[in-house]
Amino acid sequence: MEVYKTKQRELVLSYLKDNNRCMSADEIIAGLRDNGHAVSKTTVYRCLELFSNAGQASKFLNSQGESAVYRYSGGHDSHFHLKCTECNKTVCADCGFINRMQEHFYNHHGFTVSKTHTVIYGLCRDCGRSKGETSE
Amino acid sequence: MEVYKTKQRELVLSYLKDNNRCMSADEIIAGLRDNGHAVSKTTVYRCLELFSNAGQASKFLNSQGESAVYRYSGGHDSHFHLKCTECNKTVCADCGFINRMQEHFYNHHGFTVSKTHTVIYGLCRDCGRSKGETSE
DNA sequence: ATAATTGCAAACACTTTGCACCTGT
DNA sequence: ACAGGTGCAAAGTGTTTGCAATTAT
Secondary structure (H helix, E strand, O other): OOOOOOHHHHHHHHHHHHOOOOEEHHHHHHHHHHOOOOOOHHHHHHHHHHHHHHOOEEEEOOOOOOOOEEEEOOOOOOOEEEEEOOOOOEEEEOOOHHHHHHHHHHHHHOOEEOOOOOEEEEEOHHHHHHOOOOOO | OOOOOOHHHHHHHHHHHHOOOOEEHHHHHHHHHHOOOOOOHHHHHHHHHHHHHHOOEEEEOOOOOOOOEEEEOOOOOOOEEEEEOOOOOEEEEOOOHHHHHHHHHHHHHOOEEOOOOOEEEEEOHHHHHHOOOOOO
């Protein structure tokens, strides 16, 4: 099976590249439509699956079981996502602690942490002030 | 609104308590049915929502977007879940590194990590040997 | 030419909701 | 008695699949 280069695939990939943030399939479809490029739902899902397998995009799921979101990664991503379960904001953590985490989990648990698939849930600075972790 | 104590709620909660692991709604329904206690799908979902909000159970989602899984937490849980994206096995990490993580994210990012909601994705020992993190 | 891709509509799996009936207090 | 809970069937999500038409090589 060969991978053809098609108009749709280029559209989806460059849309992901141009909007370097997490987007749901629907957002991508709507965004492309707004730019005058109608790409079918089916095709967008198939592209995202393709890119995800090829390492060009990462797929994330979030805590409430909403739709999956995708983000351009170009094959190399180097930060974690911190997602607030209260206000749903997502923060990127770019600091070196991630490498310490990877080292720890690899050395003590034989586990290779995926930087792009892991999302740390909790409360952000603002929401953390008002709530404890009581009902977490 | 008052929360009534019903037979169904007790059944679901004690089933969660007795099987202290992650279970999907379907597993719970089937398990109860096998024990001779038919509780409707609707009710099980409503119970899980209720317990989750009350801090008696935690809801987890997994990397492939499959169904949500629930686990008894009794209001206090103290470990992370490491999930292998290759073989789908889930490992619990009970070690103290988690507290170091919490400290780090709190001190450097103002972020209060939820132990019960966070799942770390990656490759387990066995799967990590054969694959790199290439397509992650 | 022909293998792969597209897009529609229909199927899917999981979860939620409307509503009449039942149960706990 | 009556607020609240249950369960069925039906509706809703987000995502995937069968298939005929289309496109890339």
